[in-house]
Amino acid sequence: MTRIKSLRQTMLVGFLLVAGIISLVAYYAISNMVGEQSRLQQQAMSPVFALIDQELMKPMYVGMALAKAGVFKPYLEQSEPDKTALLAYLQELQKEFGFGFFVASEKSGFHMESDGTDRPLLENSTEWYFELREKKMDFRAALGKTNDVHLFMDFRQLNEQGEFLGFVGVSKSLRDFLEVFSVYKQKHGYDFLFVNTNNEILLTSDPRVAPTGSAVTSLADLDWYPEWQQVSRQINSQSNLITRDGRDLLITEMPVNALNWRLFLISPLEARKQAITQTFIGNLVLMIASFLLLYFLVSRVSGHFQSTVSRRVNTDPLTGLSNRLHVEDRFQALLEARTPMSLILADIDHFKSVNDQYGHNVGDKVIRKVADLLVEGVRKVDTVGRWGGEEFIILLPDESLDSAVQVAERIRESIAAYDFRSDDWQLNISISLGVTRASQYESLADLIHAADKALYRAKNEGRNRVVASTE
Ligand SMILES: Nc1nc2c(ncn2[C@@H]2O[C@H](COP(=O)(O)OP(=O)(O)OP(=O)(O)O)[C@@H](O)[C@H]2O)c(=O)[nH]1
CATH class of the missing domain: 3.30.70.270 (Reverse transcriptase/Diguanylate cyclase domain)
Structure with a gap:
């Protein structure tokens, strides 16, 4: 009786032990997977923040600071400013910051850029100026429709009396963006798209849908977008998995509030899958080892139990002989x-x-x-x-x-x-x-x-x- 009791206790302790091990392994496996997933997510996101900061925020804040400081106001307030001095100043800024600067003067009716461009403000060639002036916008980031497409960030300038003086701002060539983007794409393996409120793709690492002087691609024209939109509405998530031509794509949307844009990150899952598969295999091995341990324990305990029972059933207790x-x-x-x-x-x-x-x-x-x-x-x-x-x-x-x-x-x-x-x-x-x-x-x-x-x-x-x- 005592032996059976201690056998039961051993079995109970064994089961508790193995249940504990399996629970621990399962917990470890799940937290590992979650950890791996988060690590990959972070790994994918952090360069994007660096990219937005370096390529978009920096020009925006520099432009904003110059506009607020009113450094161009002396030129804007004169009807015949010293253009040579203005150009020299714009070029000095370009040299310093690595992107373009421009001034568009209401009073003297010209638009000058740090690359030397100097053109009159005319309704049929500089529509953007008249459109922004009409809408009384203080800031806008948009593409300039020329052959060498640039991103312009325009800041409205007023004099002390609140009278409109023109626009000043910064510009970056799309070619420069594409160069930086392709480095990011090679290094981190994903594409990205910046779109404005009209769903127009303004900046992207994918040259096939990058804007040209004559055309801008809409988000709605991309083959994955309708499905992505449907899924994100259904599950109310900004990060969704889409399968295109047998490839799994994780597409994440993030707002870029300062520019009133949105960013889409398109990352193929192969590399992520590999890392997760490795974690999974590691955990599987641990799981199997635990189950083998459980099997070993159960068979040991049941073997012991069986032989004890059969000994008791077949043996004469006084002599130990067969009964x-x-x-x-x-x-x-x-x-x-x-x-x-x-x-x-x-x-x-x-x-x-x-x-x-x-x-x-x-x-x-x-x-x-x-x-x-x-x-x-x-x-x-x-x-x-x-x-x-x-x-x-x-x-x-x-x-x-x-x-x-x-x-x-x-x-x-x-x-x-x-x-x-x-x-x-x-x-x-x-x-x-x-x-x-x-x-x-x-x-x-x-x-x-x-x-x-x-x-x-x-x-x-x-x-x-x-x-x-x-x-
Ligand atoms: N100590 C002990 N005695 C037992 C056990 N089993 C039976 N006995 C005794 O064994 C004795 C058997 O006696 P009997 O069958 O009369 O025969 P015997 O005295 O051996 O005489 P013979 O067989 O005729 O030589 C009885 O007194 C039983 O009580 C046991 O497990 N332990």
Whole structure:
């Protein structure tokens, strides 16, 4: 009972241990995946912020600072400003910051750029100026429609009295953007698109949809956009997975508030998948190892349980010999295998007087010792069982009656010669044995009946002897 209880406890502890390991591994696996996903997400995003900052925000803030400081106002307030000095100033700024600067004067009606361009402000050639003036816009970032497309950031200029003086600002060639973008694309593996409120693509790393002097591509013209829009509406997410031509694309939308634009990041998932697959394989190996451990533990525990149970079911508790059940099973197995065998039935002589004289404990000790001597006297293939109180049975496969009689005789002698003793007792013990041989298809009961008759004769003939069955 105690053994079963401790077995149960071991199993419980084992299961708890393995459940704990599996939970830990699962937790570790999930947090690893999430961690990996976040790492990749961050890895993808951080260069984008650097890009926006360096390529867009910096020109915008420089333009804004110059406009606010009013550095061009002296030129804008004069009807005939010193254009040579103005151009020199614009060029100096371009050299300093690495992008273009421009001034468009309402009073003297010209538009001058740091690359030397100087053109009159006319409704049919500088529409942007008149459009911005009409709309009274303070700031706008837009593409200039010339052959060499530029991004212009225009800042409105007013004098002290609030009268309109013109526009000043910065410009960057789209070619410059494309160069920077292709470096980013090569390094980080994704495309990006900047679109304005009209969904027009203003800046992009994809030359196929980059604006030209004559045409601007709309977001709606891109093959992935309708599906992306539908998914993002459905699940209310700005980051969605789209499959195009067998490729998984993760497309993320982010607002660029300062410019009133939106940025779309299009990243193919192959590289990300590889990293996640690696993490997954690592976790899978851990999982399998845990399951193997669980399997190992369960089979160890169940194996132990099974052998304990089968030992308990098949063994006589006093002697450790096979019990009746096991002897019967063993006999059946030999019968089915058509193995010829002999059978010995042995009984301790005058055992009642041992109990009566020395008590049951001494009687038990004698029974145990006789059992040991029986086992010592036979082969490994033979089965020694306790049939009743002081009665034993031995199955001897492939043994003829004569040799079984010889075995019985040897055992009898060894027991008769053994000095059964302890501090306060000493006994002469003998056994009587009946031997029989099984012919095919005989039942165990029949065999025992024959052996019992022989044993009965041995007892009658004076005990401490072997009698072979004559049946
Ligand atoms: N100590 C002990 N005694 C047992 C056990 N099983 C049976 N006995 C005793 O064994 C004795 C068997 O006695 P009997 O069958 O009368 O025969 P016997 O005294 O051995 O005499 P013979 O067999 O005729 O030589 C009885 O007293 C039983 O109580 C056991 O497990 N332990």
